[in-house]
Amino acid sequence: INAEYGDISVIAENLNCPSNSTDLGDCSASVANGSCDADEALWLSCTNDGSQYWELANLTLAYNEAGHHDRKDLETGNDYGTVLVTVRNTRTGEERTGLTPYTYSSYTRSSICYMLGNTNRYATYRRAGQISDSSNTKVSCGFILENEMSYVLSYLWCPGYYKNLSGCNFNLASEDYNPGNDNAYWLNC
Secondary structure (H helix, E strand, C coil), X not given: CEECCEECCCCEEEEECCCCCCCHHHCEXXXXXXXXXXXXXXXXXXXXXXXXXEEEEEEEEEECCCCCCCHHHCEECCCEEEXXXXXXXXXXXXXXXXXXXXXXXXXXXXXXXXXXXXXXXXXXXXXXXXXXXXXXXXXXXXXXXXXXXXXXXXXXXXXCCCCCHHHCEXXXXXXXXXXXHHHEEEEEC
C-alpha cells in the first residue's frame, strides 16, 4: 500500500479479536495475500497506558497508633488523617489503595472533606512529614514501610465543595514514583 507517509506493508488480514481482548495474542488473523488497498487497511497504534480504565473508587482519612503496624491497626472514619485513595480498573476489577501527594489546592481539600461528610471549608492540611508519628493522627512511617504502601496517584485535583469522586482529576502514579513518605497528603477536616 502506498500511503501518505510512505510504503506500508500489509502482513495480516481478517483480524478478529474477542471483545475482552487485552493482548494482540488473543486475536486471530490470516496472512495477507497482498490484495488489500488503502481503503481496506487499518492502522493500529498501541500503548500500555491503560489510565483511561481507572476510576477513583474511594477516598478516606486514615491513621494508626505509633508502633502498631498491623493492617488491623489502621483506623478510618474520623475527620483527620493521611489521605488514602482507592482506584479501580473498570476493565479488570483490580483495586489499588495507597497514598496521594500533598497539594496546595483549597478546592481539593474542601471537596475531600465534603465527600467525607464534613462541610468545614477551612480544613487544616499538611505534608504528612510535618505531623509527628506520636500524634497518632496519621499513617505512621513505620506502618507505610512495614505494609509496603506506595503512592497510587501522582496528582489529584477536585473542584471546590464537590461531593462526587467522578468530578476529580487524577494521574496514576508510575511504579517508580516516590516523592517520599513525608510528602503524603494529610488533612484535618
